[in-house]
Amino acid sequence: MYAHLNSMNVVKGYVVRQGEIIGRVGSTGISTGPHLHFQVEDLKGKTYDPGVYLDNIKYAYNLDYIPEEFKTYMGGK
DSSP states (O other): OEESEEEESOOTTOOOOTTOOOEEEBOOSSOSSSBOEEOEEOTTOOEEOGGGTTTTSOOOOOGGGSOHHHHTOOOOO
């Protein structure tokens, strides 16, 4: 799931090709500024660390600075 987008260029079921623009960054919902929120969750809503699925891609993230009350927030506009 991608969140906080300003606009989306694809719909559910669309096959995305590498390099294709799927949306535009935004600051919707509870957000401190424009950014992309990427989340992996199952059909029951349980969330998973996306790093497990992106093992072969260079990325860096640090969840230590995020306040605990925002780590499990669901909702928004």
